[in-house]
Amino acid sequence: MKTKSWRRLPPLKKWVLPRENWDAGPWDNEPDKVQWLDVFSGYPCLIVRGPMGNLCGYVGVPPFHPWYGLPYNRCTLPMCESDEEEGYCQHSPDCIIDCHRGLTYSNHCLELRPVHELSNIWHEVEPGDPAHIKLVWWFGFDCGHYMDLSPGLVAMARWANTMARESGHGDYLDELEAKVREMRPMDFEMPEDTYKDMEYVGACVRRMARQLRDIYDQTRGPIDGRQRDEGVQIQGPQGTVRDRLTLPIIG
Numbered sequence: 073m074k075t076k077s078w079r080r081l082p083p084l085k086k087w088v089l090p091r092e093n094w095d096a097g098p099w100d101n102e103p104d105k106v107q108w109l110d111v112f113s114g115y116p117c118l119i120v121r122g123p124m125g126n127l128c129g130y131v132g133v134p135p136f137h138p139w140y141g142l143p144y145n146r147c148t149l150p151m152c153e154s155d156e157e158e159g160y161c162q163h164s165p166d167c168i169i170d171c172h173r174g175l176t177y178s179n180h181c182l183e184l185r186p187v188h189e190l191s192n193i194w195h196e197v198e199p200g201d202p203a204h205i206k207l208v209w210w211f212g213f214d215c216g217h218y219m220d221l222s223p224g225l226v227a228m229a230r231w232a233n234t235m236a237r238e239s240g241h242g243d244y245l246d247e248l249e250a251k252v253r254e255m256r257p258m259d260f261e262m263p264e265d266t267y268k269d270m271e272y273v274g275a276c277v278r279r280m281a282r283q284l285r286d287i288y289d290q291t292r293g294p295i296d297g298r299q300r301d302e303g304v305q306i307q308g309p310q311g312t313v314r315d316r317l318t319l320p321i322i323g
């Protein structure tokens with residue numbers, strides 16, 4: 073598996089405003105997708121720009137990982153006392169893995185499916201790559217939450233605002249804005265949304281890969297120690313993208 077970056081990705085969702093509508097920002101100088109093999113864990117990693125312009129990070133665990141095939145919000149224990157009816161369990165990957173605002177994605181690699189062209193969440197592998205690099209189960213998070221800036225969302229809000237005013241609904245918008253100001257306490261300032269860039273997301277992904285590898289090492293998968301050691305010995309890819317992503321672990 074080679075380190076690779078895609079400068080721009082074709083828009084996959086028709087309802088999204090074209091990128092030309094976005095404001096200028098750090099996203100202009102970043103790729104839309106990067107893949108690399110994490111040195112510490114030996115797991116494939118991905119950063120993909122979502123349809124709203126925010127970045128999303130993914131780590132692919134191999135078939136012998138205890139969480140392979142497990143949905144991110146499902147309990148990781150075979151026997152659990154928690155009330156699953158509530159739809160929330162403290163043993164879920166989402167609760168255990170510490171990443172940006174929690175996990176929001178889990179799935180097979182979409183490159184192996186017909187839906188490949190509907191998603192960018194897949195990695196490009198080499199014919200000679202071993203199965204544990206090819207057949208991964210992705211866990212992912214996104215940076216499109218509260219306090220995250222998504223350039224596509226900003227553009228869409230602006231477009232909706234313009235459309236509403238042009239179609240004679242300006243008064244309604246003014247009224248709505250006045251209501252919001254009325255409801256908000258005077259001393260309460262809205263926090264500034266910030267864009268979570270490649271550097272930030274790269275560090276989050278590497279931290280997540282480390283945590284997922286720790287889970288594997290703690291629980292010991294069904295494969296013997298020899299294979300586990302091979303995971304550690306995988307050499308990290310070299311190159312500018314890799315260099316940029318070699319950052320100190322957060323936290």
Ligand SMILES: [Zn+2]
Nearest residue numbers: 147152161163
């Ligand atoms: Zn549980």
